[in-house]
Amino acid sequence: MTQKIAILPGDGIGPEIIAEAVKVLHALNLDLQLETAPVGGAGYEAAGHPLPPATLKLAQESDAILFGAVGDWKYDTLERALRPEQAILGLRKALGLFANFRPAICYEQLVNASSLKPELVSGLDILIIRELTGDIYFGQPRGRRTAEDGHFPGAEEAFDTMRYSRPEIERIAHVAFQAAQKRSKRVTSVDKANVLETFQLWKDVMTEVGQQYPDVQLDHMYVDNAAMQLVRAPKRFDVVVTGNMFGDILSDEASMLTGSIGMLPSASLNDKKQGLYEPSHGSAPDIAGQGIANPLATILSAAMMLRFSLGHEAAAQRIEAAVQKVLAQGLRTADIYSEGTTKVSTAQMGDAVVAAL
């Protein structure tokens, strides 16, 4: 049966990197139907909204979404509801994409690109699992009002609500423990239970669910300490599970540590295994249109898509092996270039992956 994929290139370098991933998907000769739609700033230009109804409908009807990146300074002055990043928040919410997988892997060939000393990152392979549809990102009520109490009663104030329910925590906990069972059987749950009610419940539920996975070792860490330990000794982590807000911060910190951020894919799944796949890096409007962006994170996101949403494990592995091969051949886009390697363009990199398949 033909599987349908929504291709949402977005803004900045999005269209360029997506084009290479699409090349790779075509080269695999699978029974896939790819359909493209505008999103982010491009959605606003085309239809007056970062997530046009037709784009949302396409996403909902597809088996998976391959997403480029959204955002450009030129939309900074729009009201919040129309800014590009609302597209990604809207998709997460509408499709219930609660489980975000963000691997932080240090590619051996790129070890020297890390800010960290090589011995601290060589062999690094962390999987950060971020809850993606709850927490303070979506909690109501939120807004502006006149403060009734606090330090300055009567003053204007803004507020948001952090919240997690027990089943929301349970389902992401199961995702994390099951992921750990396929890896080194260790989960670190990151919270701030010493200050926040929300994360005391988080910690309690993680502990409870953990009892159903006696083969997995669970430890708890405060978010401030986690931000430190990631810098000090990142290899002590294997699977890290945390909430939406802390996950936003820690997954970006971890991916930057690797020196490989141009290489890191991500997946956001719902309970039907429908998923949105996108590179961990942003839309980089400063280098858009120059043909120098690194398409590998997007190509590896397509591999994750084949694995998690489309059931094509063999094809996923072919892509991953091909990426290893082009790296071994010494091909590098500008962001990962170093002396002694061969600098290639976005399209040349895509072509090389296709050739290596």
Place this chain on the structure above:
Amino acid sequence: MTQKIAILPGDGIGPEIIAEAVKVLHALNLDLQLETAPVGGAGYEAAGHPLPPATLKLAQESDAILFGAVGDWKYDTLERALRPEQAILGLRKALGLFANFRPAICYEQLVNASSLKPELVSGLDILIIRELTGDIYFGQPRGRRTAEDGHFPGAEEAFDTMRYSRPEIERIAHVAFQAAQKRSKRVTSVDKANVLETFQLWKDVMTEVGQQYPDVQLDHMYVDNAAMQLVRAPKRFDVVVTGNMFGDILSDEASMLTGSIGMLPSASLNDKKQGLYEPSHGSAPDIAGQGIANPLATILSAAMMLRFSLGHEAAAQRIEAAVQKVLAQGLRTADIYSEGTTKVSTAQMGDAVVAAL
């Protein structure tokens, strides 16, 4: 006029490191009255509460507080309200200590102790200014309840309230801009205005207050990006100002980057310049009682105290110069020891600073 200082050693290595700072204060021959009281786990042992009423009263009546550290695993099973860290939250709230100063300095002699490559941290000198009495740390309402809406209506949920009022943001903004005027005249305000109402107001108010400081350059950065840029290129920052929650995470990340966390002091001030001074590191119960902890962060916190709360700038500088001198002499506690330097105990380090005054 005699100035009164509350000495709160706390738990773990707290008493050992405080003892050395007290030695240094005595050696300065200033007109100071030092009075000691139990706090944290020690407060709980002595009086059944981490912040006993007598300790709070002493703190309130003092010109400044010199604080060691609190926390020990043995209190992990106590109910939250009785755990050691409530002491520090209670002191911040009761004294209105809204402005937290956390320098992240890489000491030239310790450049190799950083996880980061030397060229990225050599000369690093960031000042993180964290708002300390607002945000989700203290926002009401908070608690547990049955969810009325969201993904699982009817389920148990926990929630917290993030909030900032305009005057709360204004006063920390002035602190940041004024600090920047004495430094390189650059402020980075860290927010998450793309998602949170609270931090849209934060960003708006920072921009407004910034107009009163035309000599200071203000830029805005999302918290996830800040967590990345700290790893990638920490020297691009000078003064960083942010809210309580983001500040907790970023200041710990930044201090760990330096490799000098055993050396970093901190100050928390209210609008009367009353302040609480403490090392940036924790209570390290694993090495408590062994006489190996590094007292320099606490000694440098005492210097900050003399400068900010007690008006003894010259004495503060004498301490700082003495610390530089012992480092230049090659003296090192275990945490910062490297080959070719001389390993000393906590007390020997304190004695060396006194001798160098």
